[in-house]
Amino acid sequence: MVYQGLPDKVYNVLHPSDNGYRHMVTVLQRTVPEGAIVASWEWEFSIESDRRIIYPPTQVVNVYTRYLMLCQRLPDNMHDAISSDPDYILVGSFGSWTKMYDRYINPRNLQLVARHGVYSLYRVVK
Secondary structure, three states, X not given: OOOOOHHHHHHHHHOOOOOOHHHHHHHHHHHOOOOOXXXXXXXXXXXXXXXXXXXXXXXHHHHHHHHHHOOOOOOHHHOOOOOOOOOEEEEOHHHHHHOXXXXXXXXXXXXXXXXXXXXXXXXXXX
16 A cells, blocks of 8 residues: 555655745845844754854743643743844744744834745844
């Protein structure tokens, strides 16, 4: 017996769809100055980008995990999860799912720099 969807699964593994990752790595390298701080929850960028990307600390990750998985309320002291004073915010699939950066994304606080696939890079207006 042959698994009916196997050829499609194998093809998708060998030829993943472009979710914008490659383009966004290029944008980070070309657009973000070397000393700038980028806040993100998109861990995949730690592999190829040489920019300074600050990820949420373990305490914040644990609180958001309980919020998302156990439907627990976010504590009041989590209103400002970004404590690193970033110059840029990079939002992708995980950041969108957690909604961690939603309160920062408005025209007065952030300026959209680039959007490729599931990723959006914003410059923080200071």
